[in-house]
Amino acid sequence: MAGGEGSAVRVRVDGLNKAVRALRKSGADMQDMSELMHAIGTTVVLAARPRAPHLSGAVSRSIRAGRGKTKAVIRAGSARVPYAGVQHYGWPAHGIAAHPFLTDALRQEAADIYDQLDRGLMAILAKNGLPD
Structure with a gap:
């Protein structure tokens, strides 16, 4: 997992692209x-919402x-809530501490x-008559 101001948090699963x-x-x-x-x-x-400010x-x-075919995407914020990223990553120059609610939720639910990924892929393979 990686992250930082303005960057996305990513988890890479080796072999997922090959399976897709x-x-x-x-x-x-x-x-x-x-x-x-x-x-x-x-x-x-569901894990991130209670952690958010x-x-x-x-x-x-x-x-x-x-919704993505090869990745799970979680978004926070919108035009009406443009400060979600600042809340998550913080803004030290303005005295705003980071509250990494998305990263914390991802780690908790890993x-x-x-x-879920393993069971889901196995079900998809079975449904399509493919070997696991």
Whole structure:
């Protein structure tokens, strides 16, 4: 995992791209992968919301899971909540401490996320008659 001011937090799973390519080549419905990645993202969202700053609750309400076929994406903030990134990463020059609610949620849920990914991939492989 890596992170810093203005950067994304990423977890890389070795072999996932190879598995996705094999699924595509087999003609498997990639909607299943999109649903799996959204479910994984939702796990992080549910863990991050209680950790987000709650002065008004806007940051917490802005946390959401995106949909991707090869990755789980979690976003916080919007045009109405442009300060979510500042809350997460901090802004030392302005005396704002970091509250890495997304990173903390990701770390807390890591074991469950890997389990979800493993079970989900196995189910997709089985559904498409592919060896595991």
